[in-house]
Amino acid sequence: MKKIRFSALLVMFTWISFASGQDLDFRASAREVVSVGDQFRLIYSINGQASGFRAPVIKDFSVLAGPSQSTSTSMQIINNQVSRSVEYSFTYILQATNEGTFTIPPASVNVDGKAYQSNPVTIKVVKGSAPASPGAQQQTQPQGGEITAKDLFVRASVNKSNPYQGEQVIITYKIYTRVPVAEYSITRAPSTAGFWSQDLIKDNTKLNQYRETVDGSEYVVAEIKKEALFAQKSGNLTIEPLEMDVVAQIQRKASRRGFNDPFFDSFFNDSFLGSTYQNVRKTLRSNQLNINVRPLPSANRPSEFTGAVGNFSISSSIDREQLKANEALTLKFTITGKGNIKLVEKPNLVFPSDFEVYDPRITDNIAASQAGVSGSRTFEYLVIPRNPGDFTIKSSRFAFFDIESGTYKTLNSPDFRIKVEKGTGNEANVVAGSSNKEDFKYIGTDIRFIKTSPLKLRPVNSYFLSHPLFPLWLAIPPVLLAAFMLIWRNELRKRNNLALMRNRKATRVARKRLKAAEHFLKQKNQDAFWAEVSNALWGYISDKFNIPGSTLSMDSVNQALKNKNVNEDLITQFISALNNCEFARFAPGDKSQVMDKLYREAIEVITNTEQHLK
Template sequence: MRIRYYIVLFLGLLSQVAFSQNVRFTASVSKTQVGTGEPFEITFSVNAEGASFVPPPLRGFEVVAGPNVSTSMTSINGNSSTSTAYSYDLVAPQTGEFVIEPASIVVGGKRYTTAPIKIKVVKGAPVQQNARSGSSQGSGADDLQQVSSGDIGKSLFIKAIVSKPSVYQGEQLTLTYRLYTRLGIEANQLDKMPDFNGFWNEDIKSKTPYVQWRTEVYKGQAYRVADIKQVILFPEHSGDISIEPMAMTFVVQQPVPTEDFMEQFFGNNVREVKYQAKSNKVTLHVKPLPEVGKPADFGGAVGHFTVNASLDKKELKSSEQLNYKVTVSGAGNLMLMQAPNAIFPADFEKFDPKVTDSLSENANGVSGYRTYSYLLIPRHQGNPTIEPVKFSYFNPETGRYQTIATPSFSVKVNKGPTENNVTAYADDEQDITRTEKDIRNIKTDDVDLSKVGQGFFGSIWYYVLLLLGPLLFGAAYAYRKWYEQYNSDIVKVKSRKASRIAAKHLVNAQKQLNAGNSKAFYEAVFRGLYGYLSNKLNIPVADLNRENIVAGLRARQVQEPLINQLVHTLDLCEMARYAPVSGIAENEVFNQSKTIIHDIEDSL
């Protein structure tokens, strides 16, 4: 046994040594000698799944862009590996020799550091050896014209950037689609937006109707940059989840070489070119929530939260209303978590809570609070206690579950006007007292009696009503059986309700159309059609995409022209939600959507 123990110990130590030897965390720079004001890039790369990345202080340099995080995964003969790179674009404002201190990251519970890097900064920008003769290295708006023809892909592209390459299930992260361009843009159109299958997503609404442009240096070149869309994602399951690219079509001004001095002087040597750009495909590693230490009352909350409770009164009479509120505040998946388990005294009549949200979405995620309002009615006098409400959540930073609780509340319930000397809550056992009002004396004199058949008792109506009870009971029983059978098939129930749900969205679309809110109008029409198709075709919203919709309608023998009309309307609404469209009458879109739903109902 002792020999076996040492063998196992030795193999464990050997595996740890092998793992630590395979981990490489390095730092590299594009240049070790730069001029003042000349941008260069530093990259920190790790060939494993890391956490808690800590960059160096970067003293003596200005960060003009970053951190830009990129993750790649490879699989060779069934062996998968992950590598992550954190890059910064830096500029040195002063000459001298500077040292970039080590960065650090945690891999497998062990912290790794990079080697320091020396950078020599000289006065002015040195001439690059591979620069074309006669070309200038400018920056800003003037540098945007220094683009050779046929090089659009390097001068205009979209990057999909995630705030975290690895998250827990239910943990929020931000996905940003960032446009880089060194060309003038005349027009744009959204071609395809990812479906975000496997995620609950919330769009970050811009405070301004126009994108905010800025200038950034990327790989030594100056670009005009704008964040064209930001989405908050909540992974619904663990594993590696991929997000397909976003596609847009642009009409750009491409420089054309010319020897005409007048065209060069007035800047007319450009031509308009149509170009489609696609973002990079993003793969996220989603870790499952640990089973170790999971509380029994865990309701799926992931993030950072606090909880507190309040009562509108602490003394009242029986049968009066009491309002009890539980508020969960913080940042995380507030809209997806279950209500806390609140336990009230047995003599309290309680109703389902009213849920009120006050949430905000920004680049840091979803934050705010959710309030559960309970209406309680104590039925008897006494001194009951409302026990604390426990709330459990998972903290992704610590990787552990945490349980917090509200304070308890003592309530004094006085005797109400409808309560008859019954004390449900008492410190000592008491007998129920009898008063002279409980049982009144039986009056025996002047009693007016009647024979059977002369009054209601024993009459024909008496027997009719006597038989009516069993008949109504039988009818109610038969109706209940029919109702249960009629609603036993969930698919059919959802299909029957599909048109009513779509009608609610279309009513909202009509309101937005009358108010002149174009974006909200297309959003309502899009949600109405998607909600209708999800219920009608029995396809979960998370799996609802163009391919599944077309396949579901074809399987139900819907005509191809109607399917094409539906797909065209969905594409139009999808495009109008993210980019303005012109030349389309919104009234026609609204009437066409109602006609499509009506025709599908007739076809099915």
């Protein structure tokens, strides 16, 4: 019997000749009328081998699943000649959300290097239960029942169920399936109250998949979520379940009349001839996790311990060991390792009292991978010695709890010796015989000397109220008050006119900046000098003509001066001063001569402009 079946199959494949020259048909189909909330299929089918399917933008319906691709094959025997045609289909599961008539644009595919478009699909969405349109495709249920908990489930696991407080714990959520999964979405993230968490999976489109046997059944497993947790308190802590929606694909077996032979049933259900699948939505819920967090031991706990738990190392460095007073140096303190590094606090560094220390800038270089959280945290201190002398930044101690040994460990940074020379800036006054700043308390005289000057005596019972000028003095306060109110109201009116106030103060502000530039010129402080001269020139134009700083440019300066009828030579001189200010700092040669020349040029151009505008 088997030989007969094999011979029949061999003859059949010998007779097969692929249909050629047939007209290509790429069409879209769906139900014409649906109700709000209904789920229905949108199917794109083409009678040829297609590639590069490009779906349209579906705006008016919710896309629940798809596109899922399937293949169907039909055979026809005419005059002992077997012709075979293949039809490819791309199926969406849509849901109607709003009433109305909507049109889904065409899709496109490539066949033998040519692009083809399907027809658009118009669907009417109505209230209530919509009648099925003729020829509409009905959604079928999978044969053999629904998906059971043994076919598809999600499970949460943790690598440590009894960690120390602050210890890194990795929790993994895996989906186990024996059926194809088209898509999934997490509808409720697990609650992690009492933990600080860090997501370890950055790209959810590339899941770690493998096979695993559970209770004698083999499953395809995918890690859908992975987190590193750090307990912030001890005790029994609970992690609530994760909830998610999954769209699974179930093979639909269609009955064939006239064929009861299991050989033919197996043959026509083979993947070579294509299979039909149905999408089924299922809600999954993971198990709850209970974690018993142990408190850190109190015995032998160092005073420097601030909560670091893991395995760490430290390093520290300074950018200079010799400098002048009022100059700055940078000290970097870096903690590297694996654990709750993002929660590590700044070290307790002790600096000399003569040093001015700013709050550190914290830089994190932390990586989250499948193995957990690791990296480094750097504390960068800006330190300014205010007085000359030889100083020492003492060693700093960093303590952490080592998980592997279950003990506290302390690391020490090296000492740094700093030599500070007398600077040229404004150092603080130093008392002779002392190298440190001291706080002084002024004590006033406690003995009052006898007065030796002549005393001024006045008659008894002599009062100012009886003086002839008393009425005049009595009238002076109201007059002064009225004059003050008039002057104040006039001043308020002027101050409300911001443009007028800026115009009046433009020259004064520019001179103040030029005076500061002169001070930096004498000190040969180039950067500060260029900044003040530039602010003086641009600020004068901005205030004088009420031009916002964001719109200041060479063109706006030129136009503003022309509007005030300033002569061309003076405009050219002002523009030249602005250009010189921008490029002089980068010019080669003696910077002192360039700075002095630009300073005089700025004074001259502002003075000439002010005189012309008056």
